Amino acid sequence: MGRAGVAHASGSGPPVVVEGCYGAAVTHHPAPEPAPAYQPVAASDTPTPEDVRVAFADLWGDMGPAWNVTPSVARVHGYLLISGTLLTERDIREALGLSHRATSLALGELEEWRLVERVDDAPKGARPGPPAVAWRVVGDRWRWFQRVADERRAREADPLQPRLATCLELAEQVVQASPDDVEARRLRGWLAEIQGFVTLFDRALRTLSRADTDEIARGFTVLAHLSDDTLDRLLRLLGSLPEAELASTLETIARTSPTTARRVMRAADRVARLGR
Numbered sequence: 557m558g559r560a561g562v563a564h565a566s567g568s569g570p571p572v573v574v575e576g577c578y579g580a581a582v583t584h585h586p587a588p589e590p591a592p593a594y595q596p597v598a599a600s601d602t603p604t605p606e607d608v609r610v611a612f613a614d615l616w617g618d619m620g621p622a623w624n625v626t627p628s629v630a631r632v633h634g635y636l637l638i639s640g641t642l643l644t645e646r647d648i649r650e651a652l653g654l655s656h657r658a659t660s661l662a663l664g665e666l667e668e669w670r671l672v673e674r675v676d677d678a679p680k681g682a683r684p685g686p687p688a689v690a691w692r693v694v695g696d697r698w699r700w701f702q703r704v705a706d707e708r709r710a711r712e713a714d715p716l717q718p719r720l721a722t723c724l725e726l727a728e729q730v731v732q733a734s735p736d737d738v739e740a741r742r743l744r745g746w747l748a749e750i751q752g753f754v755t756l757f758d759r760a761l762r763t764l765s766r767a768d769t770d771e772i773a774r775g776f777t778v779l780a781h782l783s784d785d786t787l788d789r790l791l792r793l794l795g796s797l798p799e800a801e802l803a804s805t806l807e808t809i810a811r812t813s814p815t816t817a818r819r820v821m822r823a824a825d826r827v828a829r830l831g832r
Contacts, residue, residue: 674690
């Protein structure tokens, strides 16, 4: 099959257009600007709180490209996140050594993502003139990871869904044209499994995106109380249970009140202890 996007199924019939299986999977974006290399404090110098804030901002900026986020945007967010106070564009620009344009664009993008907000009635600082517009972080670090996950899904996972469906449709046409072709049936089954996996993964990301950050933080805190061995055994246990029964139980628990759920947990704990 050529990359022109036209395939001829086995047997007679018109060519099948399968352009959806080809082409760039992700929209290409301009190469992100390089983040300034972090310069550690010299051993003879006494570090200051500002050194810590800038070091964290540089760390956050270095992680930006892995999240498909421009380093300057990540640095500005990191500096606001660790500062925990109102900051003007000039405060941020001078602290991070960015240009006015880069800082303004970063703040605008972060505002669009609802990760920061402007405060027009910020208290007047030591500089003369009218009060400058200040900025502060909205939410917490979990809000940032939610936004990153949502952005990555929109840029990478979402475009794959219709193209994957096109590939599966193509495989189905091949099977219909050659029903005895073992390889054609294998390809159709394999693509169906991949489509199911991508759908579940996308659903998990959407659940994470719409969850309250306090709920996310609490869930990860619970995981922190469990050892790796416990988590491994829990996964093996879940994998051994009938899927329909496990799903039905979880749906029932999800409808109960917190008081009833705690009773269920205590009862389950007693039963588990007896079954050891």
